[in-house]
Structures are given as C-alpha cells and as structure tokens.
Amino acid sequence: MEGLERIVLEHPFFAGLEAKLGPVITGCARNHRFDPGQYLFHEGDPADEFYLIRHGSVALEILPPGQPAVVIATEQAGDIVGASWLVAPYRWRFDARARELTRAIGLDARCLRDKCEADNHLGYEMMKRFLPLVVGRLEETRLQLLDVYGKHRA
Amino acid sequence: MSQAALLDPLVPLAYRVRRTRRELPDIATLELVPVAGEVPAFLPGQFNMLYAFGIGEVAISMSGDPAQRGVFVHTVRDVGAISGAISRLGAGAIIGVRGPYGTAWPTTDAEGSDVLIIAGGLGLAPLRPAIYQVLANRARYGHVAILYGARSPSEILYRAELERWRRQLDVQLAVTVDHADASWRGDVGVVPKLIPRAGFDPTNTIALVCGPEVMMRFTATALLGAGVPAEQIHLSMERDMKCAIGLCGHCQFGPDFVCKDGPVMRYDRIAGFFAVREI
Structure with a gap:
C-alpha cells in the first residue's frame, strides 16, 4: 500500500473501509500543510475540497459584520473539516483557520462526487461516514444554541 | 448527618x-x-x-x-x-x-477503574470534592480524565485549579467552551465532543457527570455511544429541594426523591424519566 493510501485509510473517518476502495479514494487525495494562522478556506469560496486532519487543529470561524471573528468550533487530528462540498451550490459557509501547524489530507470534491455517482457503493460508504458527522454537528450546535450555562439555563 | x-x-x-x-x-x-x-x-x-x-x-x-x-x-x-x-x-x-x-459520587466503587469526570459550567463545583478525593488517592484508579465545558473563556470556574490539574502528569484534563473569539487558544465546542479523545476503557470506566440537565443528557448519550454501560454513568440531579429529608415531595423525580435518593443517581435508573414532561 502506498504512503498516501495508508495515511488515508488510517484516518478515523475511513475506519472499516474496504481495502479495495482505498486506491479509488486516494486517487482524489493530496497532502496539505498549513502554517499557524493560515486559512484552509474562506466563506463563499468554492467548496472543492474537504480535509482529513492528521495533525494540529483548525478553528471554524464566522465573521459578524464589524466585529471580531467568532470561533464556532475547533477540529483536531482525527476530525474532518468541511461538509459543504456535498451540498449544492458547493460553497463554504464559514472560514477555516489553522491554529497551529496543521497537516491534512485534502480530498478533491468534484473527483470524489464523480466517483460516488459512478459507484453507488462508494457513495453509500461516504454517506455512512458523513451523515453521523453532520447529525453530530447539528446536535452540538443545538446544544450550543440552548446556552445551557447561561443564567436562564436549559 | x-x-x-x-x-x-x-x-x-x-x-x-x-x-x-x-x-x-x-x-x-x-x-x-x-x-x-x-x-x-x-x-x-x-x-x-x-x-x-x-x-x-x-x-x-x-x-x-x-x-x-x-x-x-x-x-x-x-x-x-x-x-x-x-x-x-x-x-x-x-x-x-x-x-x-444525599447520595455520594461512587469514588470508592470506582477504585480499580478508569474515571471520567465530566462537568459543565457550575457543575464543576459538586464534582470538585470527588476530584480532590480521586487525586489524593491517584494510585487506586486507572486512567483519570477531567473534561470541562464552559460558556466562554471568561466564565471558566476554578481556572487556577484546572491549570494545576492539567500540569499533573497522571491526569488528562480538557477544557472546551461553547463560544469564543479568535484570541482563545483552547477548544471550542460542547463538552460531549471531548469524550472520544479521553482515552478510557469504556467497559472499565466510571463516569461522573454534573452540569445543566440538558448537558448531562447529551453527555450520557455520548458516553453510551462510546460504549460506557448505563449503570456506570452517574449524574448529579438538581430539583427544587425544600425539606431535604424525603418528606415534602418537592424534589420528586419519578419514583425517587432527589434529596434522599440523589442527588447522585445512576443513569440506568433515571434515563426513562428525562423525556417525561412535568415529572
């Protein structure tokens, strides 16, 4: 198994993936290195890649008008950054900033979407991995919205 | 008494x-x-x-x-x-x-097990005596992790003590906040999100959880998802207590009175009541 394929398959996101799908996914993958403070992407940019974080951490930020950026979540090694590549019009909905030296595998979104269209089994494997991630983030966001530690806590 | x-x-x-x-x-x-x-x-x-x-x-x-x-x-x-x-x-x-x-955290029963202490907001206060006891008898426990969630960096309780515990080499401590600006160097997100990184053996773990009830429900669900059996999850419940000796019924929670059957209660015994309105 080549180095990049091994790294992709060892990422927790792809735990349990059939070995035969490894080369298919790795065909859309490339290595990234982000310096502290460097942005992976900005809100509104085309969501043409998503990231498997291997090392470091990434802050997901929203910039309210006239105010400093608000960090809505942080993601670490073993996490995924980016789900907007799955949903038209494929534009990022927030900024992503490396908080420290961060190494990641980028997966080309168009390449992977095309392969998922052509191979529904691969598409289903991707859906099984992304859906719990998206539902989990929805639940986390709901918990944040409840402001449970506020004075009128839930 | x-x-x-x-x-x-x-x-x-x-x-x-x-x-x-x-x-x-x-x-x-x-x-x-x-x-x-x-x-x-x-x-x-x-x-x-x-x-x-x-x-x-x-x-x-x-x-x-x-x-x-x-x-x-x-x-x-x-x-x-x-x-x-x-x-x-x-x-x-x-x-x-x-x-x-009231009832106590099962710190003695937890001896020999991994201990996962999960607090949200002011919920760190009722857990602090258990933390003192576990750390004072550190050799009796397996992996010890303290996971704490706060509203924002400026609302972190017992900050100096958290920093002291974090420096202790045989304790894993993680802090996250719900909201922060870009100057905060720590984690942002809800406290259940810290659980997968806590490095414990789920079948041999006792989890002690305290915080707002909604936070505890989400946390218990995350612990179950991580493989911790419901009977090994302990929550500190809060209800309007009046007599505190099991007479008046103000703190009734299902068949129990939180003042005498709690406040520390096993999740498997109370999980069914969380979704009941006007309990």
Missing part, C-alpha cells in the same frame, strides 16, 4: 462565613465554620441546605475537600433572591446550615 440535625432535622445550625472568594462576577465560594460544635464529615456529591435568614433556604452542593475537616465549602451562583443573598455574604456573616444530605 450531624447529631443536632438528627434531633430536629428542619432546624438549621448557625455557621459563620470564615472566608469568601469571588470566582466569577455572579459566583462566590464561601467557607463556613460552625458557631458552636463540630463540622460533620461529608461525602463528595452531598449537599447542605443553606439558609439566608429572613429570605429562604436553598440546596447547595459541597465543593470543598472532604479530607479537610472543620469547614464546609460551598460555591454559589446568584440566580435568585436566596442564592444571590448567600453569594453576597461577607466574612463574619451568619448563615443557617442543615446537612449534609
């Missing part, structure tokens, strides 16, 4: 505020010593009824070290008339105290 409380459990004893500490703008920690007599022993997780004279009585968990005899320590948040009055008491003030009451 003290001898005096056994004789007349609804009559508070007079305590003097020995020292206060402003933890956060609306949260204070009070050290209470008896005007006469001795301070009864307590177990981590238990609570006292604190009486602000002329205003009312409220249940407040112990937040001090159970090994430190001669003083009750309570951390109080100003959320109403009674807690507000108590949180503003100064050194030398007199307060009424009944207790200790």
